[in-house]
Amino acid sequence: MNILTSRVTRAVAVLAMTASLTACGLPRSGPNKKEIFAGSVMEQGDSFVVSVNDRVNAITAINQELGFSTAFQNAGVIGSDTISPGDVLSLTIWENVDDGLLAGQGANATVLSEVQVDGAGFIFVPYAGRIKAAGNSPEAIRRIITEKLDAQTPDPQVMVARAAGDGATVTITGKISGQGVYPIERPTRRLTAMLAHAGGLAVEPDVAQVKVIRGSKSGSVWFQDLYDNPKYDIPLRDGDRILVEADPRTYTALGATGGQSVISFETRNLSALEAIAQVGGLQTNSADPTGVFVFRNEPEEIARQVLGRDDITGTQRLIYVLDLTQPNGLFLARDFLIRDGDTLYVTEAPFVQWQKTLGAITGVTASANQLSNVASN
Missing domain, CATH: 3.10.560.10 (Outer membrane lipoprotein wza domain like)
Known part of the structure; x- marks a missing residue:
């Protein structure tokens, strides 16, 4: 009778310790599947939990497109010789007369060695006036000056070159x-x-x-x-x-994955399967392949299509669920695109928490036995 009583007492004690450990909470990497689903709109939460299928993949497959207007x-x-404000030009002007507009007595050529293009892009040439230089090539400037001088001196010949400046x-x-x-x-x-x-x-x-x-x-x-x-x-x-x-885009990996951190995109279009592989895959001794979640703030237009509702307004919190154990689970994960700012979370398998509970109970029992032995000695 005493043996039976002792066994019953031990069973009650184990159950009590199990309940106590469960109540106080054991260490874990994050919420379990039940707790995540409890936060859904269906359970009076503020997030929509959506199982990923081919239709969802088609709606959410948005690639980041870039391009020039x-x-x-x-x-x-x-042209490679386009003149810019601040450049310094060298002008040489020949006149086909002995006593020209610009040339001195006995000379038929005039050299203007330092003509700087002003901030507005213009230069000043005597008798030709203010000339637009910036944006033109030396050849274009030569033609403009020649045309303006041609009405005042016969057959002028002009040469223009950049004397200083990078263009x-x-x-x-x-x-x-x-x-x-x-x-x-x-x-x-x-x-x-x-x-x-x-x-x-x-x-x-x-x-x-x-x-x-x-x-x-x-x-x-x-x-x-x-x-x-x-x-x-x-x-x-x-x-x-x-x-x-x-690429400045990143996503966050948490839970029972090979690494928990903020990860940069390694490819232009990153799938959920590639994102999992990028952090070292699932932890084989703790991950639950039926509980792979992607948390995302989804724009109104996409949220309406995914949920099949037209009463949605504003950005919505969506939690996408991937079950890698399904026959096409890996295909769905391969086609589901990760977007900038997503959180990839993998839950722990249920038996992991049970193992932690048993380990804690075993540790407590061992400690109690040691204390009992010390007391009896």
Whole structure:
């Protein structure tokens, strides 16, 4: 009878300890599936929990597209010898008379060696007046001056050359092998040629973005699109600033994964399956493959389509569920695209928490036995 009583007492004690440990909470990596589902709108929560299927994948498969506006694409190619404000020109003017407008007594040529282009882009030439120089080539300026002098002196001959100044230049910074200021020359009048002239990229081409800032306007493009879509290989302009950077998008991995941190995108279009692999996969001794969740703030338009409701207003909290144990689970995960700011969370398998409970009970029982032995001695 005493043995039976002892066994019953021990069973009651184990149950009591189990309840106590469950109540006080054991260490874990985050919420379990039941707790996540409890936060859904169906359970009076504020999030929509959606199982991923082919329809959901089709609606949410939004790729980040970049590209230059028509203003950038339609800009004409400028010459390598285009004059800019601040340049200094050298002008030589020959007159076909002994006593010309500009030449001194006994000379038929006049040299204006330092004619600077002002901030508005103009120069002043005696008897020709104010000439628009910036944006023109030396040849175009020569023709303008010749036409203006032709009415005042017979058959004038004009030669124009840049005496000082860099002409049209661009600035290249960021993930590029050779940062610096580069002149726009005949071989480097377009974006791809200028990038190559600067030494090429210092980042993986698959995740490289190229941004061009022109005055108050800017545009960005994926580096690969410069070659896939020639229209994005835009002509450059004086003063353009070119920034090359890696894809700034990130997602957060938490739970029973191989790594928990903020992860940068390694490919332009990143699937859930690739995102899991990127952090080392699922933890084989703790992860629940039926509980792979993606937390996302979804825009109103997409949320309406996913949920099949037209009464949704504003951005919605959606929790997408992937079950990798389903026959097509891996295919669905392969086709589900991760977006910037997503949180990828993998729950622990139920038996993991049970193991922790048993381990805690075993540890408590062992400690109690040791204390009992010490007391009896």
